[in-house]
Amino acid sequence: MHEYSLVQALLQRVEAEARSHHATAVHRITVRIGPLAGVDRQLFATAYDNCRPGTMCDGAELLIDGEAVTWRCDACGAVSPEGSVLVCPTCCLPARLAGGDALTLERLELEVPQHV
Ligand SMILES: [Zn+2]
Numbered sequence: 001m002h003e004y005s006l007v008q009a010l011l012q013r014v015e016a017e018a019r020s021h022h023a024t025a026v027h028r029i030t031v032r033i034g035p036l037a038g039v040d041r042q043l044f045a046t047a048y049d050n051c052r053p054g055t056m057c058d059g060a061e062l063l064i065d066g067e068a069v070t071w072r073c074d075a076c077g078a079v080s081p082e083g084s085v086l087v088c089p090t091c092c093l094p095a096r097l098a099g100g101d102a103l104t105l106e107r108l109e110l111e112v113p114q115h116v
Contacts, residue, residue, distance in 0.1 A: 002039070003039060003044045003046075004047045006047070007044060008051060010048075011052065011057055014105070015055065017105075017108055017110075018056050018108075018110055021112055023110035023111055026060040027061070027110065028063065028107070028108075029060050029061070029063070029108055029109075030064075030106040030108075031106055032064075032104045033065070033102075034066075034069065035066065035067070036101040037101050048062045067102065068082065068099060068100060069082035069100030069101075071098055073095050073096075074093065078095075
């Protein structure tokens with residue numbers, strides 16, 4: 001399933017990040033999933049629970065944040081929120097999708113041993 005490969009990619013990314021910080025454990029992972037990313041949050045959470053045993057994320061809580069859908073004008077950079085007219089009010093040019101279609105790793109809380 002789509003969500004499983006995304007979770008596996010996320011776990012690999014998190015483990016690489018944790019190793020580069022010499023972390024011994026991962027406490028919490030925050031990801032941001034836009035409504036247009038084509039990711040089912042419930043499936044993503046279930047996939048995470050199924051994939052995490054045996055990884056560094058075994059004891060890590062997963063938080064899923066939403067993301068607003070925004071559109072941006074190519075000419076002047078003006079941002080329009082979802083639901084508004086998808087034409088820039090200044091330039092009258094069509095706006096382009098600028099947010100809401102991504103899955104991003106937002107925050108990572110790691111257990112990093114203190115060196116005395
Ligand atoms: Zn514009």
